[in-house]
Amino acid sequence: MSAKDRYHRIVRRAIESDGWEITHDPYPLQAGGYDLEIDLGAEKIIAAEREGQKIAVEIKSFLGPSKISEFYGALGQFITYRAALKIQDSDRTLYLAVPNTLYEKFFINLFIQDLIKQNQVDLITYDIEQEKIDRWQP
Amino acid sequence: MSAKDRYHRIVRRAIESDGWEITHDPYPLQAGGYDLEIDLGAEKIIAAEREGQKIAVEIKSFLGPSKISEFYGALGQFITYRAALKIQDSDRTLYLAVPNTLYEKFFINLFIQDLIKQNQVDLITYDIEQEKIDRWQP
Numbered sequence: 638m639s640a641k642d643r644y645h646r647i648v649r650r651a652i653e654s655d656g657w658e659i660t661h662d663p664y665p666l667q668a669g670g671y672d673l674e675i676d677l678g679a680e681k682i683i684a685a686e687r688e689g690q691k692i693a694v695e696i697k698s699f700l701g702p703s704k705i706s707e708f709y710g711a712l713g714q715f716i717t718y719r720a721a722l723k724i725q726d727s728d729r730t731l732y733l734a735v736p737n738t739l740y741e742k743f744f745i746n747l748f749i750q751d752l753i754k755q756n757q758v759d760l761i762t763y764d765i766e767q768e769k770i771d772r773w774q775p
Numbered sequence: 776m777s778a779k780d781r782y783h784r785i786v787r788r789a790i791e792s793d794g795w796e797i798t799h800d801p802y803p804l805q806a807g808g809y810d811l812e813i814d815l816g817a818e819k820i821i822a823a824e825r826e827g828q829k830i831a832v833e834i835k836s837f838l839g840p841s842k843i844s845e846f847y848g849a850l851g852q853f854i855t856y857r858a859a860l861k862i863q864d865s866d867r868t869l870y871l872a873v874p875n876t877l878y879e880k881f882f883i884n885l886f887i888q889d890l891i892k893q894n895q896v897d898l899i900t901y902d903i904e905q906e907k908i909d910r911w912q913p
Contacts (some may be wrong), residue, residue, distance in 0.1 A: 669886025673842055703811055705855075710844070713851035715842075721888055748807025752858055 644698040644765075648734050649653055650676060651763045652694065654771045656683030663751060664693045668721030675718055675731070693722060693728040694761065699739045708749065711735075737762040737771045782836040782903075787815060789901045790832065793908045794821030800833045806859030813856055813869070813897050829867040831860060832899065837877045846887065849873075853896055868897060875900040875909045 640647075649659060661678030675693040682688075695718060697711050711733060719731045735744065740762040743749060751761065753774075762772040776784075782788040783866060787797060799816030813831040820826075833856060835849050857869045874884065881887060891912075892899065900910040 671886075684812065706848070706874065709851035709855060710848045711851065712854060713847035716854075716894065717847060717890060721895065738839060742797070746807045748809075748859070749786075752793070752855060756854065756901045 640698060640700055644694055645676060647762075647765055647768050648694065648763050650678055650768045651770045652677065652761075656681060658682045660691075661693075664759065666693075666718065666721050666725060668717075668724065673718065673721060675722075676734075677729070682706045691726070692732055693718070693726075693729050694732045694734050696734045699735060699743070702708070702737070704743045706738065708743070712752070712756065712758065731752075732759045732761045733771075734761040734763055737764050740772070778836060778838055782874075783814060783834055785819045785903055785906050786832065786834045786899075786901050788906045789908045790815065790817055790899075794819060794822045795830070799831075800845070804831075804859050804863060806855075806862065811856065811859060811869065813860075814872075816867070829864070830870055831856070831864075831867050832870045832872050837873060837881070842877070842881045850890070850894065850896065854894060864868065870897045870899045870911075872899040872901055875902050878879075878910070 655657060657679040659677060659679050663676055663680035664675040666673040666675055667752065669760050676696045676742055677694040677695065679692050681690045695715065703706050714730065715733050722729055722731050744753065760774040763769070764771050777790045787800065788856065791797060793819040798813055801812040801814055804811040804813055817830050817832065817834040819828045825877055837845050839845050853869065853871050860869055865892035871877050882891065897910055898912040902909050
């Protein structure tokens with residue numbers, strides 16, 4: 638199994654453990670004549686808070702050698718998908734899922750945190766070993 | 776010469792022809808502990824309008840197979856560089872330089888134009904054959 642597929646399965650299971658039903662794998666998105674895909678679509682089924690909330694999750698592994706280059710791509714993709722989602726399915730919130738180890742090494746940087754806030758990027762961090770969601774930000 | 780180097784030289788000459796002096800090649804940028812580089816720094820020397828204006832130009836060739844994937848990276852890089860430039864050299868305006876042929880094929884798409892406007896991406900388009908700047912947007 639490719640690393641990409643492995644991370645996909647880990648995040649899928651982690652989101653399910655968190656009380657969400659996976660409704661799309663992948664979630665299809667049309668915009669500007671392009672057929673795009675967000676990795677997962679999910680809906681909250683357990684617990685009163687967030688009940689019925691719909692999300693789409695783009696999964697990033699950040700396994701390449703340049704974290705900052707991968708960040709450029711992830712940020713641009715997030716902004717593009719969010720704009721497309723706003724037109725197609727405005728009740729659905731987009732999240733970028735990144736490994737918690739990468740979050741602690743890279744996203745914790747103040748300059749990167751400022752970029753995340755300025756561009757209102759919603760993040761999920763996941764624990765690869767435990768297959769659990771660690772953090773929803775904000 | 777690599778295609779990347781060839782496009783770099785074309786844009787450098789095109790900007791010089793437009794009355795700018797190249798002051799940095801590349802323009803060094805520090806942010807969040809990262810040493811980044813924008814392809815060119817330039818200052819307007821000819822003509823009353825824009826005189827003394829300072830710009831930084833990130834050159835994109837969009838030669839890869841997936842234009843939308845390259846767009847994600849270019850958009851994320853532009854937003855990151857702009858945030859860093861605002862801290863380091865707030866009088867300098869960042870431009871993304873793209874081939875005019877690519878602009879007519881890809882950037883003209885209404886969804887992409889909306890993203891460019893929403894994210895206030897300043898664009899230069901360049902003519903590869905003529906080695907001239909075609910368009911400043913906005």
